Amino acid sequence: MGSDRAAEDLELFLAERGEPLLRTAVLLGGSREAGEDLLQAALERLLRRWRTIEGDPEGYLRRILYHLAADNWRKQRAWRTRLRLLQPGAGPAVADGTAEVDLRDSLVRLLRQLPPRQRAVIVARYWEQLSEAESAQVLGCSVGTVKSATSRGLRRLRELSESSGPAELAAQGSTRGNRS
Amino acid sequence: MNTELEQRLRDDMEQATRDFRVPPGLALKAYRHYRKRTMTTRVVAAAGTAAVLTAGTLSVAEVTGVFGQPAGGTQVRTTAYVISRVERALSAPDMNNMVAYTRTVYPAGTTLQPVPGGVNGSGGPRASSPRGGDYELLWAYHHGEKLSSFTASGQRVFDERITVGTASLATTVVTYTSHTWWRAQSARPAGAGSASQGCLPGGQIRLNGSANAWPDFIHSQLACGAYTVAGKQLLGAVDALKITGGSGQITLWVNPVTYLPMRMEQGGQVQVNFQWLAPTRANLAMLNMPVPASFRQVAPPS
Numbered sequence: 137m138g139s140d141r142a143a144e145d146l147e148l149f150l151a152e153r154g155e156p157l158l159r160t161a162v163l164l165g166g167s168r169e170a171g172e173d174l175l176q177a178a179l180e181r182l183l184r185r186w187r188t189i190e191g192d193p194e195g196y197l198r199r200i201l202y203h204l205a206a207d208n209w210r211k212q213r214a215w216r217t218r219l220r221l222l223q224p225g226a227g228p229a230v231a232d233g234t235a236e237v238d239l240r241d242s243l244v245r246l247l248r249q250l251p252p253r254q255r256a257v258i259v260a261r262y263w264e265q266l267s268e269a270e271s272a273q274v275l276g277c278s279v280g281t282v283k284s285a286t287s288r289g290l291r292r293l294r295e296l297s298e299s300s301g302p303a304e305l306a307a308q309g310s311t312r313g314n315r316s
Numbered sequence: 317m318n319t320e321l322e323q324r325l326r327d328d329m330e331q332a333t334r335d336f337r338v339p340p341g342l343a344l345k346a347y348r349h350y351r352k353r354t355m356t357t358r359v360v361a362a363a364g365t366a367a368v369l370t371a372g373t374l375s376v377a378e379v380t381g382v383f384g385q386p387a388g389g390t391q392v393r394t395t396a397y398v399i400s401r402v403e404r405a406l407s408a409p410d411m412n413n414m415v416a417y418t419r420t421v422y423p424a425g426t427t428l429q430p431v432p433g434g435v436n437g438s439g440g441p442r443a444s445s446p447r448g449g450d451y452e453l454l455w456a457y458h459h460g461e462k463l464s465s466f467t468a469s470g471q472r473v474f475d476e477r478i479t480v481g482t483a484s485l486a487t488t489v490v491t492y493t494s495h496t497w498w499r500a501q502s503a504r505p506a507g508a509g510s511a512s513q514g515c516l517p518g519g520q521i522r523l524n525g526s527a528n529a530w531p532d533f534i535h536s537q538l539a540c541g542a543y544t545v546a547g548k549q550l551l552g553a554v555d556a557l558k559i560t561g562g563s564g565q566i567t568l569w570v571n572p573v574t575y576l577p578m579r580m581e582q583g584g585q586v587q588v589n590f591q592w593l594a595p596t597r598a599n600l601a602m603l604n605m606p607v608p609a610s611f612r613q614v615a616p617p618s
Contacts, residue, residue, distance in 0.1 A: 152453060154338035158333075158338050183350040184354075
């Protein structure tokens with residue numbers, strides 16, 4: 137069956153290219169668990185188009201990852217938060233995330249606190265090292281949106297690191313304003 | 317400026333995800349979810365179609381008009397046209413800035429052994445000590461490449477990192493089966509880096525001593541002539557164009573949109589599968605080859 141071959145092809149593809157994709161997904165999702173969920177959701181979408189994709193499926197999968205992270209992932213997170221609120225004896229309405237954090241580094245932890253689209257832009261620009269135009273293409277938005285999201289994201293990261301992060305980051309003053 | 321914050325961000329992202337590996341079974345899990353969802357959709361769609369048929373409102377002529385075209389159209393592309401497009405794609409300036417990723421599958425019994433400046437292959441019986449040879453993955457970019465050799469069961473046998481200098485090649489090899497590594501400097505072969513490879517007889521793949529040499533190799537083989545477009549073949553999701561040569565020449569499958577090579581077979585035995593990737597941080601990271609701290613350094617083979 138063609139579909140069985142699709143499963144085999146996908147397994148092979150993931151064996152070869154899975155590691156960098158998972159790393160991107162983890163950064164987009166904010167934790168290892170969320171990253172794996174995100175990658176799985178993206179793979180399911182990829183399978184829908186598996187037979188019709190022209191060329192390298194990795195580019196297509198990356199775009200799905202970013203789109204999910206920027207859009208659907210936010211809805212899912214909101215749904216999860218509501219579910220948590222409904223549970224008896226639930227914790228604070230806004231979880232600080234420390235219980236779920238399996239990422240070690242301070243700036244990556246702070247990255248979780250950015251809105252999904254800003255986080256996706258930051259990952260595209262500084263992890264994947266895509267240009268503004270390439271980031272716009274992968275995220276399906278304009279270059280202007282990428283520029284403003286990058287600027288806001290970095291400013292927010294700096295503010296967060298100054299209020300809670302390591303001292304050495306706080307020492308690096310930004311000349312940008314604090315308008316939110 | 318944000319430069320230091322940006323650099324710190326890059327380093328933190330690299331550090332935080334360094335040890336992450338894809339959990340086993342993720343592809344299968346995704347596939348099962350996908351199948352479950354499609355089957356549900358099909359049941360719903362079938363019920364909908366039955367209702368439409370009962371009402372007698374389905375117009376067969378209309379459906380044929382929309383969907384009745386043969387898949388892929390009937391465009392015939394001449395050999396000369398296809399070859400010229402492939403040659404143009406291979407010599408496009410963008411190619412110099414792509415990460416070439418290849419998966420090469422060798423015939424059973426092939427033994428690969430890393431040597432300074434490359435890999436020696438032989439088709440004899442496998443040596444008793446495990447050596448790579450069943451398949452290899454190679455990432456190449458600008459002046460560097462990393463090759464990982466595996467057994468059929470997926471056991472990593474060795475990694476080889478080659479950095480191409482103007483006059484010499486620096487080779488580092490990590491052998492996982494013996495927990496050893498070596499480093500060597502060797503002279504760059506004469507004629508290295510030149511695009512012309514000559515027309516090679518069957519069974520030979522000779523790269524030109526520079527990293528990411530595949531485009532030059534394929535280009536030079538196509539220039540030997542006697543190639544024809546032998547129809548289309550589905551590779552993964554792509555209906556690839558198949559280009560065949562005479563006896564002993566390469567067979568090439570190219571993407572019908574980009575005209576970049578997707579697969580190459582030499583002598584009907586060695587199969588090379590290509591991907592041309594953007595030089596993202598994640599893709600470039602695949603060229604890194606750390607030497608495990610516990611491994612013992614040994615002398616390189618002569």
